[in-house]
Amino acid sequence: xxxxxxxxxxxxxxxxxxxxxxxxxxxxxxxxxxxxxxxxxxxxxxxxxxxxxxxxxxxxxxxxxxxxxxxxxxxxxxxxxxxxxxxxxxxxxxxxxxxxxxxxxxxxxxxxxxxxxxxxxxxxxxxxxxxxxxxxxxxxxxxxxxxxxxxxxxxxxxxxxxxxxxxxxxxxxxxxxxxxxxxxxxxxxxxxxxxxxxxxxxxxxxxxxxxxx
Amino acid sequence: xxxxxxxxxxxxxxxxxxxxxxxxxxxxxxxxxxxxxxxxxxxxxxxxxxxxxxxxxxxxxxxxxxxxxxxxxxxxxxxxxxxxxxxxxxxxxxxxxxxxxxxxxxxxxxxxxxxxxxxxxxxxxxxxxxxxxxxxxxxxxxxxxxxxxxxxxxxxxxxxxxxxxxxxxxxxxxxxxxxxxxxxxxxxxxxxxxxxxxxxxxxxxxxxxxxxx
DNA sequence: CTCATGAATGAATGGTCATTCATTTGTTGC
DNA sequence: GCAACAAATGAATGACCATTCATTCATGAG
Numbered sequence: 001x002x003x004x005x006x007x008x009x010x011x012x013x014x015x016x017x018x019x020x021x022x023x024x025x026x027x028x029x030x031x032x033x034x035x036x037x038x039x040x041x042x043x044x045x046x047x048x049x050x051x052x053x054x055x056x057x058x059x060x061x062x063x064x065x066x067x068x069x070x071x072x073x074x075x076x077x078x079x080x081x082x083x084x085x086x087x088x089x090x091x092x093x094x095x096x097x098x099x100x101x102x103x104x105x106x107x108x109x110x111x112x113x114x115x116x117x118x119x120x121x122x123x124x125x126x127x128x129x130x131x132x133x134x135x136x137x138x139x140x141x142x143x144x145x146x147x148x149x150x151x152x153x154x155x156x157x158x159x160x161x162x163x164x165x166x167x168x169x170x171x172x173x174x175x176x177x178x179x180x181x182x183x184x185x186x187x188x189x190x191x192x193x194x195x196x197x198x199x200x201x202x203x204x205x206x207x208x209x210x211x212x213x
Numbered sequence: 214x215x216x217x218x219x220x221x222x223x224x225x226x227x228x229x230x231x232x233x234x235x236x237x238x239x240x241x242x243x244x245x246x247x248x249x250x251x252x253x254x255x256x257x258x259x260x261x262x263x264x265x266x267x268x269x270x271x272x273x274x275x276x277x278x279x280x281x282x283x284x285x286x287x288x289x290x291x292x293x294x295x296x297x298x299x300x301x302x303x304x305x306x307x308x309x310x311x312x313x314x315x316x317x318x319x320x321x322x323x324x325x326x327x328x329x330x331x332x333x334x335x336x337x338x339x340x341x342x343x344x345x346x347x348x349x350x351x352x353x354x355x356x357x358x359x360x361x362x363x364x365x366x367x368x369x370x371x372x373x374x375x376x377x378x379x380x381x382x383x384x385x386x387x388x389x390x391x392x393x394x395x396x397x398x399x400x401x402x403x404x405x406x407x408x409x410x411x412x413x414x415x416x417x418x419x420x421x422x423x424x425x426x
Numbered sequence: 427c428t429c430a431t432g433a434a435t436g437a438a439t440g441g442t443c444a445t446t447c448a449t450t451t452g453t454t455g456c
Numbered sequence: 457g458c459a460a461c462a463a464a465t466g467a468a469t470g471a472c473c474a475t476t477c478a479t480t481c482a483t484g485a486g
Contacts, residue, residue, distance in 0.1 A: 018463090034339035036249040040444060050465045055445060115338050122335020124396050125328050126247035131396060139400050162412075168393070168401055169409040173382065176389030180381070183337050183344060187352050188381055196382040199375075203416050231433090253474060263435045268475060 021047050026068040031112040035119035069133045072116045084144050092152045093208035104194045114182045156207045166204045234260050239281040244325040248332035282346045285329045297357050305365050306421035316387050317407045327395045369420045379417045
């Protein structure tokens, strides 16, 4: 049994802590060297550990990379689901505002995490395993956003607009803004990316979202 | 001197033809195996040629990959520039329509080419060389789109809207729609992607672009 | 036909890297 | 304190792959 936490010098930490360490190191390596530049040596050195450690805790490099993708993905999904599930929003408009604010919150737009996301997406078409792990792009999430947007349209008595189209557009717009701001933040500063997304929502839901926040 | 084109069986073709062959083979390999799965053996086999040939015509694998990216990129840039430069458009609206139609034309949305594009973008942040070669994402192109949009806003006497923001949004939206449709065309069929982009433009320029085309 | 040229070939080379495992070392129960 | 255990190490292994270059061969000039 583990009686007390032993964090004296270096060895023997619980499995979960080491896995977390290694995943964090992998995220940094992907951001620094690109997905194809990730080596076990680099990851373990970044983590300050020895070569063999990654194969001890993850079975292989592939599994390490996959779990890293899932880590980043799960974090996003949890945040978004929390907003969609919460009973605390006074209005549909507030919930949409929260989705927008979340999509451009520092924790989501952190460049290391986005680098992981787009690194894998670049390979997703040729690797079904990666594609399945990219849950932001899944039908369930899109369906829930669509339902939220439909609710806003109903409230505004707008029978003309297509919530599915607006949702698909919003999801794609955010992906594109992230990508553009990540690759060249001087051309597209994050503040401008945020305003572009807000502008999109303000146009689609004029009664709910105002241009200035 | 070369008196007549000798295309008997297999050997000795002009340098330009071989380079084109190899670039086409590289595009297919990136689409099939992902950027990181591209090997010289695979590329040359796909081209039906021998191993050493790629190093003969391109200096190295890196140069081959870079020229492949530039090939895809240049093709897009040429098409877009042709529309922006043409004197044949009767109106600003027609030019915007042409940009939209071009962005979703089969030659642009062909999955092999988009796979190349996003494969490199996934690595762009960690490889400045790639980033510079991704000209779709350059300031010059964005400036010209912005100018076009500004013209439309002026024609509509719309002094309120921000052409720069609408342009940045359009560019990002198209990137995102391409990416989503490429990764999972069942969730986002190309036809829906097109309608989402058209919807965006129709909302920004109601006097110029109609929802139904 | 013969030779010179240079495009094309592909086996061989050397480097990189994931993975293994014998050994080391911290930790725990007694 | 001391086994017994388990986590951690890192040198060694073998697979994969870009690149090289001696050789082969199509081509065209004389």
